[in-house]
Amino acid sequence: MNRKLLLQSSVRSMFRNKLRTLFMSIGVMIGVATLIAGQSLGNGAGQQVTKRVNKVFSPGTIYLVSQTLAYGDIEAIEQQMDQVVASAPRYGGAESEISYQATNRQAAVFGHTEKGELVWNRGVTEGRYINRRDLAKTARVALIGHRLAELLFGVDGDPIDKEILIGSVPFRVVGILESAGIDPHGEDRDEDIFIPITTAMRRLSNTEYIGVAKLVIDNHDLVDDDADQITAIMREQHNIAAGEDDDFAIYTSKFVGRMIARANRILNVYMVAAAAVVLLVAAIVIASIMLVVVRERIAEIGLRKALGATEKNIGFQFLAEVVAVTLVSGVLGIGLGMAAAKLVSMQFAVPVMLTTNSVVLALAAAVIVGIVAGIAPARRAARLDPVEALR
Amino acid sequence: MIKLRNISKSYQRAGEGELKVLKQVDFVVERGEFVAIVGPSGSGKSTLMNILGLLDTADSGDYELAGSKVSTMTATELARTRNATIGFVFQQFHLLDRTTATENVELPLVYSDSKAINGNTRKKAIDALCRVGLEERLTHYSSELSGGQQQRVAIARALINDPDIILADEPTGNLDQAAGRQIMELFCELNQAGSTILLITHDPQLARQAARVVYIDDGRLSSTAATGTSTEGTAANAGIQNGQAASPQGTFS
Numbered sequence: 001m002n003r004k005l006l007l008q009s010s011v012r013s014m015f016r017n018k019l020r021t022l023f024m025s026i027g028v029m030i031g032v033a034t035l036i037a038g039q040s041l042g043n044g045a046g047q048q049v050t051k052r053v054n055k056v057f058s059p060g061t062i063y064l065v066s067q068t069l070a071y072g073d074i075e076a077i078e079q080q081m082d083q084v085v086a087s088a089p090r091y092g093g094a095e096s097e098i099s100y101q102a103t104n105r106q107a108a109v110f111g112h113t114e115k116g117e118l119v120w121n122r123g124v125t126e127g128r129y130i131n132r133r134d135l136a137k138t139a140r141v142a143l144i145g146h147r148l149a150e151l152l153f154g155v156d157g158d159p160i161d162k163e164i165l166i167g168s169v170p171f172r173v174v175g176i177l178e179s180a181g182i183d184p185h186g187e188d189r190d191e192d193i194f195i196p197i198t199t200a201m202r203r204l205s206n207t208e209y210i211g212v213a214k215l216v217i218d219n220h221d222l223v224d225d226d227a228d229q230i231t232a233i234m235r236e237q238h239n240i241a242a243g244e245d246d247d248f249a250i251y252t253s254k255f256v257g258r259m260i261a262r263a264n265r266i267l268n269v270y271m272v273a274a275a276a277v278v279l280l281v282a283a284i285v286i287a288s289i290m291l292v293v294v295r296e297r298i299a300e301i302g303l304r305k306a307l308g309a310t311e312k313n314i315g316f317q318f319l320a321e322v323v324a325v326t327l328v329s330g331v332l333g334i335g336l337g338m339a340a341a342k343l344v345s346m347q348f349a350v351p352v353m354l355t356t357n358s359v360v361l362a363l364a365a366a367v368i369v370g371i372v373a374g375i376a377p378a379r380r381a382a383r384l385d386p387v388e389a390l391r
Numbered sequence: 392m393i394k395l396r397n398i399s400k401s402y403q404r405a406g407e408g409e410l411k412v413l414k415q416v417d418f419v420v421e422r423g424e425f426v427a428i429v430g431p432s433g434s435g436k437s438t439l440m441n442i443l444g445l446l447d448t449a450d451s452g453d454y455e456l457a458g459s460k461v462s463t464m465t466a467t468e469l470a471r472t473r474n475a476t477i478g479f480v481f482q483q484f485h486l487l488d489r490t491t492a493t494e495n496v497e498l499p500l501v502y503s504d505s506k507a508i509n510g511n512t513r514k515k516a517i518d519a520l521c522r523v524g525l526e527e528r529l530t531h532y533s534s535e536l537s538g539g540q541q542q543r544v545a546i547a548r549a550l551i552n553d554p555d556i557i558l559a560d561e562p563t564g565n566l567d568q569a570a571g572r573q574i575m576e577l578f579c580e581l582n583q584a585g586s587t588i589l590l591i592t593h594d595p596q597l598a599r600q601a602a603r604v605v606y607i608d609d610g611r612l613s614s615t616a617a618t619g620t621s622t623e624g625t626a627a628n629a630g631i632q633n634g635q636a637a638s639p640q641g642t643f644s
């Protein structure tokens with residue numbers, strides 16, 4: 001058999017009835033477009049979330065959260081675990097009234113140690129960070145975000161060494177914090193105030209508990225094991241008997257990574273399932289159209305058989321015609337899906353990421369739809385009796 | 392070329408029982424002959440044509456075509472043999488629409504196993520169209536051709552694989568007289584150039600142009616018109632005798 005000539009005639013018959021070919025392609029195009037748009041937006045959004053989360057949960061970090069977390073707990077962990085490179089507690093986050101002369105603002109006040117700069121990844125652009133002396137003396141010094149600085153002192157004002165009030169307690173501004181932008185909750189982190197943690201606990205809140213600590217460990221791969229060890233130390237520190245629940249929570253960078261991956265997977269499964277339903281409907285539509293086509297071309301099939309076509313030749317021809325349509329529709333669907341993804345991405349500021357895997361999957365899906373839809377019509381055509389067909 | 396021995400074929404008809412269409416038919420065609428098979432509708436000539444053309448198989452009997460036993464062939468072997476040894480010409484032309492004359496003629500090459508042709512299918516198709524006098528119509532679509540021209544395209548298609556035999560089933564049935572006459576002249580020319588032609592028709596006038604005429608009636612073949620047929624039949628018979636004498640191929644039969 002001369003496959004080249006046969007494929008030529010397949011392609012020709014595709015263009016012969018344009019409207020019918022369009023009806024056959026539309027389902028596959030939409031299905032593939034759904035698949036591609038879903039995957040490229042899902043991948044893009046996933047990557048963006050991962051990037052944002054990595055800012056907070058950078059590899060090898062562990063968050064320890066408890067309402068009864070004490071300084072002593074952190075010291076115990078640091079003493080017993082060499083793999084903890086650095087740790088830094090953070091206190092507060094509650095909104096307080098901040099005033100400078102006649103200007104008032106609400107701002108979130110955080111207590112930090114001198115290690116906060118390194119551990120929490122946020123230093124200063126002007127002035128200096130909190131130091132050990134501030135902590136020892138429970139000094140009334142403050143670092144303020146640049147937005148807050150603008151709001152209190154004006155765009156051209158110089159806040160360094162100026163005195164502001166947190167509530168009614170006077171503080172001296174010693175530094176401007178690096179910009180951190182808007183966080184995932186929509187809070188402007190450039191309006192934050194950092195003060196020494198000891199000052200925050202004793203002078204502002206009169207408490208012994210620090211709330212949250214961030215620990216950095218030396219090997220990201222062992223982060224889950226380290227979390228288990230911290231759990232053991234914390235249970236001992238807090239005198240928790242066997243069988244009782246923890247009074248603290250530990251979040252590792254790996255744990256959060258797994259959560260994000262799971263959320264992405266669920267989204268992906270839904271998108272693939274939606275695309276699969278569309279493609280299934282497309283296959284049914286194509287199969288029924290092709291069964292009509294076989295009946296319409298019954299004389300042609302008879303003629304081809306008379307001229308020497310075997311059952312296999314006829315079956316191959318009809319299957320090739322269907323697969324040619326679905327494959328081309330698949331390629332168009334990829335373009336359509338990308339265009340749709342781009343539109344959504346412009347509306348919602350989600351990046352688009354198209355992987356080779358998605359393209360291969362989409363094309364494979366298109367070919368499979370063609371084969372599934374084409375097999376019954378192709379068999380019917382192949383088995384036609386040439387005497388009947390030529391009558 | 393063709394040897395049929397004891398060929399029988401019957402159909403099961405609902406309510407009517409078995410219908411014997413061909414009854415122990417013996418038939419021989421030699422290479423280079425031009426034979427007409429004449430018979431009224433219902434005589435079994437279509438069934439005979441289908442069996443001769445390997446589109447259908449007999450219930451019993453032997454069929455030998457170009458030296459190979461056909462009775463024992465599989466469906467795929469039958470298809471290959473059809474492609475390589477038989478050229479069909481049908482009453483309804485059976486050209487693909489929205490397809491040019493050249494592409495129509497190329498069609499049998501799609502199913503050809505011969506490696507030699509694969510390269511120059513287009514040239515072979517054009518040559519075949521030139522043989523039937525359509526060198527001016529190579530790129531015309533079927534719908535742009537007259538009936539006679541369409542049948543010429545069909546004949547070119549039948550010729551392209553250099554078949555051992557051309558089977559023509561009522562080839563002038565859908566043509567006016569002038570076009571029909573031209574097609575018959577073409578068959579005569581092809582026969583003189585060496586083609587073996589088997590013409591199936593209900594029209595004794597047409598059959599007269601063949602070198603030999605065989606009659607079929609009620610599933611049986613005879614070399615003379617059945618007794619009791621009209622004078623037209625006898626006239627046709629006489630014509631055949633003349634034709635046979637006139638044809639150089641007559642000596643082969």
